[in-house]
Amino acid sequence: MSDITIIIKDREGETHKLLAPTDMNMNVMELCKSYELPVEGTCGGMAMCASCQCYVNSDHPLPEKSDDEEDMLDQAFHVEDNSRLGCQLHLSPEMDGLELELAPE
Numbered sequence: 001m002s003d004i005t006i007i008i009k010d011r012e013g014e015t016h017k018l019l020a021p022t023d024m025n026m027n028v029m030e031l032c033k034s035y036e037l038p039v040e041g042t043c044g045g046m047a048m049c050a051s052c053q054c055y056v057n058s059d060h061p062l063p064e065k066s067d068d069e070e071d072m073l074d075q076a077f078h079v080e081d082n083s084r085l086g087c088q089l090h091l092s093p094e095m096d097g098l099e100l101e102l103a104p105e
Contacts, residue, residue: 002022007100008102022093026091028091029041030087031091048072053086053102054100055083069088078103
């Protein structure tokens with residue numbers, strides 16, 4: 001198994017270091033839910049609700065936003081230039097040390 005560490009600041013300002021497997025095809029939203037962080041994921045990871053929106057606070061190479069992700073972020077609240085949908089960020093070895101912050105609800 002190949003695990004990486006993802007660092008997530010929750011909505012209370014507390015930082016969590018999460019051990020994340022890269023061999024299970026998980027995304028950031030699923031990882032947060034597995035650690036019981038307050039991420040809804042209402043649409044089940046289909047980029048249709050933005051309840052898993054987060055801010056990327058590190059310079060890791062990430063895949064470009066899909067049209068669906070861009071469209072959803074265009075309709076979401078609290079969107080910043082570094083906003084991404086956690087459900088669209090699939091865990092990979094290149095993400096080791098990725099720093100994220102959960103967007104306000």
